[in-house]
Amino acid sequence: LATWSLSSFDELARFAYVEAIQVAVSASSARIESVVSDSVGILVHTVVSFDADPNTDWLTPARELYATLRTGSFSDVLFPVVWGANYVQAVTMPYLEGSMDGYQTDSIVYGLQVNLHLRSHSFDWLTLARANQLLAPLRNRSSVVVGNLWKHAYLPGNSTTVVATMQAASFSWTALELIATAISVDAADMWPADVWGSNAVLASVQ
Numbered sequence: 718l719a720t721w722s723l724s725s726f727d728e729l730a731r732f733a734y735v736e737a738i739q740v741a742v743s744a745s746s747a748r749i750e751s752v753v754s755d756s757v758g759i760l761v762h763t764v765v766s767f768d769a770d771p772n773t774d775w776l777t778p779a780r781e782l783y784a785t786l787r788t789g790s791f792s793d794v795l796f797p798v799v800w801g802a803n804y805v806q807a808v809t810m811p812y813l814e815g816s817m818d819g820y821q822t823d824s825i826v827y828g829l830q831v832n833l834h835l836r837s838h839s840f841d842w843l844t845l846a847r848a849n850q851l852l853a854p855l856r857n858r859s860s861v862v863v864g865n866l867w868k869h870a871y872l873p874g875n876s877t878t879v880v881a882t883m884q885a886a887s888f889s890w891t892a893l894e895l896i897a898t899a900i901s902v903d904a905a906d907m908w909p910a911d912v913w914g915s916n917a918v919l920a921s922v923q
Contacts, residue, residue, distance in 0.1 A: 719758040720801030726752060726759055734795070738765060741794040743778045760806060826886050829855075829893040831900055833881045834871055837914025840879045843868045848881065854907040855885040860892035880919065 718726070726734075731749055738747040742765060750762040767779055785793050791803045833851070835843065843851075852864040865884040870877070887893050900907065904918050 718761060718795075718800060718803050721759050723752060723754055723759060726761075734761065734800075737795055737800075738763065742782050745778060745782070758801075826888060827890045827893050829885045829887075829896060831883050831897075832919040833883060833904075833908060834917050834919050835879050835881060835913060836916060838879055839877055840868060840870045843879050843881060851881055851908065851913070852883055852885075855883060855896060858892065858896060860887050860889040861885050861896070 721730075731752075735747045735749060739745055745765050745767055747763060747765045750764055752762070753760050765782060785791065786805050789805050791805055795803050797803070848866040848868070852866055855861060856864040865886075867882040867884075869880045869882060871880045885893065885896065900918060908916055910916065
């Protein structure tokens with residue numbers, strides 16, 4: 718927010734800011750994570766969540782929001798006549814849950830991605846609750862700060878099964894290297910067939 722200061726962005730302004738986002742972005746809830754001074758105005762770190770059925774219901778409003786964010790301006794949501802000039806500095810990918818406590822803007826964040834083919838299950842079977850359970854072996858490790866999962870229909874051979882693309886991030890490259898090694902060696906123990914059905918890690922862990 719280029720025309721605001723920390724002192725002017727008081728409790729009432731913060732409430733109005735969150736309310737404006739929730740009104741403009743349907744089916745969402747918003748919260749302010751932090752507010753810091755910038756070279757021009759202030760930076761407001763904002764999280765927008767979609768609490769509806771993750772299979773379908775959140776897709777339309779989420780896509781509309783991303784289309785707005787990609788323009789680099791948030792003026793379609795925060796009208797300049799009220800909020801002044803405003804710009805999108807950075808957008809992070811959506812997460813099911815996680816914490817970035819302690820993040821420093823000059824820090825390097827490393828990422829790891831693994832594609833797990835769930836041969837016994839369909840796209841709709843992979844619900845939010847099951848996605849969080851799938852991510853547990855990645856999240857429950859030292860130095861991993863967030864976990865994220867995307868699901869995709871597995872297309873080869875007209876299959877009706879699902880692929881879980883799991884992502885983890887860390888400030889430690891070594892921590893992710895250890896996870897990648899564990900997946901290569903112990904994937905069957907991390908996602909046992911008696912719990913998840915027949916499954917396989919596709920291609921290489923990145």
